[in-house]
Structure formats: structure tokens, C-alpha cells
Amino acid sequence: DQQVKQNSPSLSVQEGRISILNCDYTNSMFDYFLWYKKYPAEGPTFLISISSIKDKNEDGRFTVFLNKSAKHLSLHIVPSQPGDSAVYFCAAREETSGSRLTFGEGTQLTVNP
Amino acid sequence: KAGVTQTPRYLIKTRGQQVTLSCSPISGHRSVSWYQQTPGQGLQFLFEYFSETQRNKGNFPGRFSGRQFSNSRSEMNVSTLELGDSALYLCASSFSDSSYNSPLHFGNGTRLTVT
Numbered sequence: 471d472q473q474v475k476q477n478s479p480s481l482s483v484q485e486g487r488i489s490i491l492n493c494d495y496t497n498s499m500f501d502y503f504l505w506y507k508k509y510p511a512e513g514p515t516f517l518i519s520i521s522s523i524k525d526k527n528e529d530g531r532f533t534v535f536l537n538k539s540a541k542h543l544s545l546h547i548v549p550s551q552p553g554d555s556a557v558y559f560c561a562a563r564e565e566t567s568g569s570r571l572t573f574g575e576g577t578q579l580t581v582n583p
Numbered sequence: 584k585a586g587v588t589q590t591p592r593y594l595i596k597t598r599g600q601q602v603t604l605s606c607s608p609i610s611g612h613r614s615v616s617w618y619q620q621t622p623g624q625g626l627q628f629l630f631e632y633f634s635e636t637q638r639n640k641g642n643f644p645g646r647f648s649g650r651q652f653s654n655s656r657s658e659m660n661v662s663t664l665e666l667g668d669s670a671l672y673l674c675a676s677s678f679s680d681s682s683y684n685s686p687l688h689f690g691n692g693t694r695l696t697v698t
Contacts (some may be wrong), residue, residue: 502684511691519684519686561625563624568614571628575625
């Protein structure tokens with residue numbers, strides 16, 4: 471039972487353009503959502519998060535949008551840079567589950583110069 | 584501030600042996616979680632410790648265990664290793680006050696290979 475799904479295994483964009491990574495979830499008890507970036511041989515690096523009481527959160531080039539009715543969130547990166555090339559994971563947490571996160575399968579983003 | 588530190592970075596063990604992995608959280612963080620990453624199953628939650636108590640447990644067999652010390656450092660142990668235990672084991676820490684959301688910060692992991 472995959473409660474968090476990232477349907478696109480890979481995404482390729484040109485430097486300077488927008489990257490949009492998508493994530494869907496099925497568990498309506500999720501109340502906190504996070505995006506992580508991961509390079510090979512390193513641990514995931516926290517990027518940005520959003521609480522279920524909000525529909526948008528912005529941090530520099532990164533913006534996360536949450537659509538609770540559609541159980542969908544997306545990460546926008548503007549402008550994309552070659553250094554953004556990595557695997558991006560969406561994760562979600564239930565209010566009562568402490569620090570237990572449920573992760574999506576990841577999307578490999580490649581930003582071409 | 585130093586990040587999450589995991590030791591060792593790489594381990595090679597033989598089936599049937601046991602292994603202990605170590606994690607030092609970010610200073611001030613009281614919650615430590617462990618995750619397993621494999622190509623087939625992705626990132627899966629093992630367990631979480633908070634103030635030396637296991638607060639949450641994932642769907643892994645009893646061969647996987649952990650503990651947390653009074654300084655918040657944590658160890659996880661896998662006994663009777665199986666080939667399928669080969670994975671990247673990631674430790675994450677967070678402030679984890681239940682009154683607000685705090686992100687998890689991950690270490691670089693321990694790559695365990697079971698032969």
C-alpha cells in the first residue's frame with residue numbers, strides 16, 4: 471500500500487527554466503509534508519516543508535504547493551540550476567506518528583546546461 | 584552546528600553475523616529515527632527513539648533493534664544478518680517537540696553489504 475506516490479521517475483529541464491515535481495498521497499491523516507533532495511552516496515537533505523493548514527510555502531527558489539482536496543503536492547524550482555540535479559523525495563507525516571515519515575519513490579531531476 | 588554523524592560509512596558482513604551501527608544526532612535534537620533504503624523498497628522507517636524510549640516502530644522483524652542513550656546518541660543492531668539486509672541505513676534527528684512540526688535531518692548513512 472503505497473501511501474505516497476511520485477509518479478514520474480525522472481524529469482529533465484533546461485537550466486533557467488522551471489522544474490515541477492509532483493507527489494500524490496492517499497492518507498488523509500497526513501498533516502505535514504516535506505521535500506528532500508538526495509545525491510548519490512549522501513543522505514537526504516531537507517529542502518522545504520508545509521503544514522496541512524497552509525497551501526503554499528516559499529523559500530528562495532523553492533516553493534511547495536499543497537492541494538488537500540486533491541491530496542496532491544508539488545515542488546517548484548525557479549530558476550533551475552545544474553546543481554539541482556539530484557533525486558527528490560516527497561515525504562509525509564501523520565500528526566500522531568512522531569518523526570515517522572512515509573516517503574515516495576523519488577524523482578530523478580536532471581537540469582541541463 | 585555539526586550535522587548528523589553516522590559510523591561506520593561502510594560495512595561488509597557475512598550472513599548470520601550481527602552488526603551495530605552508530606548515530607550521533609545534531610546537538611539539541613532529542614529524536615533519532617532510523618530508515619532503510621533499498622532499490623526495491625525505497626526509504627522505509629525502522630524505528631524512532633525519543634528521550635531513550637522507542638516511540639514508534641516500523642514493520643521490520645525483531646532482528647532489527649535499537650536504543651538511545653542519555654546524550655541522545657543512538658545505535659541500531661541487526662542480528663542474524665540475511666542477504667536482504669544489504670542496504671543503506673540512514674539515521675535522522677529532529678527537535679521533535681510535538682507542539683510544532685520540525686523536519687528530520689539525515690546523516691550520510693551506513694552502507695551495509697551482507698555476503
